[in-house]
Amino acid sequence: MAGFHRLFIANRGEVAVRIARTCKELGITPVFGVSAADRDAPWTELGEQVGLGPARSTHSYLALDRVVQAARQSGCSAVHPGWGFLAENPVFAALCEQHGLTFIGPPAHVMHLMGKKTPAKKAMGTAGLTLIPGSDGILEDLDEARAVAEATGYPVLLKAESGGGGKGMRVARTADELESAWSQARAEAMAAFGDGRLYLEKLIEGGRHVEIQIMADRYGNVVHLGERDCTVQRKHQKLIEESPAPVLDPEERARTLAAAVEATRRIGYVGAGTIEFLLDQSGAGGDGQAGVLRFMEMNTRLQVEHCVSEMRTGIDLVREQILVAAGSPLSFTQDDVELKGHAIECRINAEDPSADFRPSPGVISRWQAPEASRFVRVDTHVRSGYEVPPFYDSLLCKVICWGEDRDAACDQMIAALEALEVEGVKTTVPLHIDILRNADFRAHRYDTRALPGAKS
Structure with a gap:
């Protein structure tokens, strides 16, 4: 493996293990940056470890200078941020490059562009993706918001320009509600992001959340690995992801996949990325035509649910990330990508x-995980005796199953979850089994408003 001999993993837990295993396969020594809470955790046995600071992530995993210093002092030449923490921080990406470290992700300027909602929408709209109707950019004031809302049609959604995780968002169903929604969204955006700027979109209700997996190299080669449906969520947190999307018009799928590849090429993207859409099943203008995929945002990193695409294609996305960052072209073309069967993932949290x-x-x-096979994959950092710390995300593992069709994949998942034995902490396994057995889930009768079988 030319390029990197030591790679710094600026993350923890399941994603750190995921990256480390691919490093090992490539002959690269993984070096974990760990907080005091994770020091000598079982998963760090896969490589070396360097302390970052106290348990609180603000003083360890989110401390840019400490992470860069630890990477340099441990003799690493590259940094993989995983997901969460600093994975989509353009300042961190730029800081790595300034100190001679290869950041495994897109260029900092591309990350910055996609991190700002209205420039990202403009760039993707220009490249041919369908947008959600709304303002052309940042709203100057409440009067402009009123004018755009009237032209767009109620209900509308006010969103923070620097937002994320559902913060800085407010719905106005009528003109009478707009002023209050404006004030609340601005205040929350200022408190959360230090940026009170807002834009406006038509509120699409009853939609499905669909995303497209992209991979690109430094030479303009861009491919997609199909789409995933991530509609089963709770408070914007995904619970179940699957591929292909169960409810998607074939022509709309083909058109949007091609447009997503072209959009990615135009912005100069490098590495793994995900373009997220809302499937407006009412059709453009509500005229009853097939659902339209409307661009929401681009995640400029590896996604938690990337393994769903790996199960369908057999392509190791982390391997491609590392090779591309080292200067190699993609090891496959679009014609090489075979999307086989159906894959589904359940995120199991404590x-x-x-x-x-x-x-x-x-x-x-x-802790006893189901046996791995060509049909079942378990990504985890957990084993018996592991202590789940209270400071971080509660993800214990991801169970990914494959079948010839959706029903077979769902049945395989139920069997795998029933074989997963966890004692000592509560888990979301019972909820996942209930959803997988739910008639509405099996018949695709659900959307982003509520979990299948639950009341809206």
């Missing part, structure tokens, strides 16, 4: 669904 998803940190006294 949470109690019966108690409003309250986190359940503690020691896992027993």
Whole structure:
């Protein structure tokens, strides 16, 4: 493996293990940056470890200078940010490059462009993706918001320019609600992001969340690995992802996949990325035609659910990320990508669904994962005796299953989850099994407003 001999993993847990295993296959030494809470955690046995600071992520995993310093002092030449933490921080990407470290991700200026909502929409619209109707850019004031809302038609959604995670968003269903929504969205955006700028979109209700997996190299080669449906969510947190999307017109799929590839090429993207869409099943203008995929945003990083695409294609996306960052062209072309069967993923968290998803940190006294096979994959950093810390995301593992069709994949997943044994903490396994058995889920009768079988 030419290029990198030591790679710094600026993350923890399941994603750190995922990256480390591919490093090992490529002959690269993985070096984990760890907080005090993760020091000598079982998963760090896969490589070397360097301390970043206290347990709180603000003083460890999110401390840009500490991460860069640790990477340099440990003799690494590249940094993989995984997802979350600093993965979509253009300042961090630029800082890595300034200190001679290869950032495994897109160029900082591309990350900055896609991180700002209105420039990203403009760039993707110009490249041919269908947009959600709304303002052309940042709204100057409440009067402009009123004018755009009237032209767009109620209900509308006010969104923070620097937003994320559902913060800085407010719905106005009528003109009478707009002023209050404007004030609340601006205040929340200022508090969360230090940026009170807003834009406006038509509120599309009853839609489906669909995303397209992209991979690009430094030489203008861009391919897609199909789409994933991520509609099953709770408070903007995805629970189940699958590919292909169960409800999608074949012509709309083909058109948007091609447009997504072209859009990615035009912005000079490098690495793995995901373009997210809302499937407006009412059709353009509500005229009853087939659903339209409307661009929402681009995630400039590896996604948690990337393994769904890996199960359908057999392509290791982390391997491609590392090779591309080292200067190699993509190892495959679009014609090489075979999208086979159906794949589905369940994210298993240490949470109690019966108690409003309250986190359940503690020691896992027993852990037995289902047996891996060509039909079942389990990505995890957990084993018996592992203590789930209270400081970070509660993800314990991802179970990914493949079948010849959707029903076969769902049945395989139910069997795998029933074989997963976890004692010592509460998990979301029972909820996932209930959803997978739900008649509405099997018949595609659900959208982003509620979990299948739950009331809106």
